[in-house]
Amino acid sequence: MKTLGNYTILYDAECPMCKIYTKAFVKTGMLDAAGRAPYQELSPDACPLVNRQRAADEIALVNRQTGEVTYGVKSLFKVLGNSWPVVKGLFNFTPFVWLMSKVYAFISYNRRVIIPANTENYIYQPTFKLRYRIAYLLFTWFITAAILTNYATLLQGMVPIGSAYREYLICGGQILFQGIFISLLFNKKRWEYLGNMMTISFGGSLLLLPVVLLSTAIGMHPVFYTLYFLLVAGLMFLEHIRRSKIMGIGWWLTITWAIYRAAVLGAILYI
Structure with missing residues (x-):
């Protein structure tokens, strides 16, 4: 499985689901050993291009070399598409991306009621919609x-x-x-x-x-x-x-x- 190197996915440490699937990305080799980090531990001067509130709503994927940031389902598609090139075309198909972005938002904005967080101490919390x-x-x-x-x-x-x-x-x-x-x-x-x-x-x-x-x-x-x-x-x-x-x-x-x-x-x- 091809590894997406020099990228870090910023997950919600207060979200059990987020911890599980991002850990799986690293464990299976989709991301390198430094490929995941909780956005709660991101220092104020690190990753200046990251929108902190948006990262709390939609998982952010940061290019460690350029600082480029993608969010939400596009972050997941970049990781999965790199590991499974056969589906990369589907991930670039606009209607599919639109549909999956709605599914992703449906889960993301409800993730705290699907599996509740035991603590909510971080200043940036998922937006309620x-x-x-x-x-x-x-x-x-x-x-x-x-x-x-x-x-x-x-x-x-x-x-x-x-x-x-x-x-x-x-x-x-x-x-x-x-x-x-x-x-x-x-x-x-x-x-x-x-x-x-x-x-x-x-x-x-x-x-x-x-x-x-x-x-x-x-x-x-x-x-x-x-x-x-x-x-x-x-x-x-x-x-x-x-x-x-x-x-x-x-x-x-x-x-x-x-x-x-x-x-x-x-x-x-x-x-």
């Missing part, structure tokens, strides 16, 4: 509800199946319900909390997905699927507690989160 957070909420809502709709059929005999739109209404209702309480209690953290909450729901649905895909082959009793669902719900509850501590919002949102889910379950079973 409401349109990307709303897009993330809608995306996770749709995917989560779609998986749950399919999983609900496995619970037949234990839980009423309901209409095709039930899970979409439940997931959407959760956003509205919790949105009211976070707005009343910690309004400044509203969008941060809702993003984290939907990551938990999305993660839980992904844990259910393999069972949905394999259900025809394994053919287990509905009791098994119910118990597995409860296990996933328990893990989600613990993750909600963990993320609430990171956000510093205490227990109230975890309590209302549990109340909403208990109320929905009661409505499904008895109404």
Whole structure:
């Protein structure tokens, strides 16, 4: 694999995802040993051409010889295209670059709610962009509800199946319900909390997905699927507690989160 020498990628040291994939670039030889550095440790006089705020939003790749800087998906394409010349043409195809830049922005501007940072001490933090957070909420809502709709059929005999739109209404209702309480209690953290909450729901649905895909082959009793669902719900509850501590919002949102889910379950079973 060809190494892109004399380049350093400036990653977010407070972002677990960023640390993982930039470390992989160096470990696999895509970048040399000096090919990654956290932008938080960049001295004020180093890399004068780097826009510090933009580097916090879009990962920066610096040419150590010329000082030239690229940002975001173009930085990643330069690293990947150098190692895999066969796809370099695709990385220069304008419509593809535009599409991937939107995908990159979608992930980058939501990275702190996908995997939250334990500390946020650096002066430059990722810019909050409401349109990307709303897009993330809608995306996770749709995917989560779609998986749950399919999983609900496995619970037949234990839980009423309901209409095709039930899970979409439940997931959407959760956003509205919790949105009211976070707005009343910690309004400044509203969008941060809702993003984290939907990551938990999305993660839980992904844990259910393999069972949905394999259900025809394994053919287990509905009791098994119910118990597995409860296990996933328990893990989600613990993750909600963990993320609430990171956000510093205490227990109230975890309590209302549990109340909403208990109320929905009661409505499904008895109404």
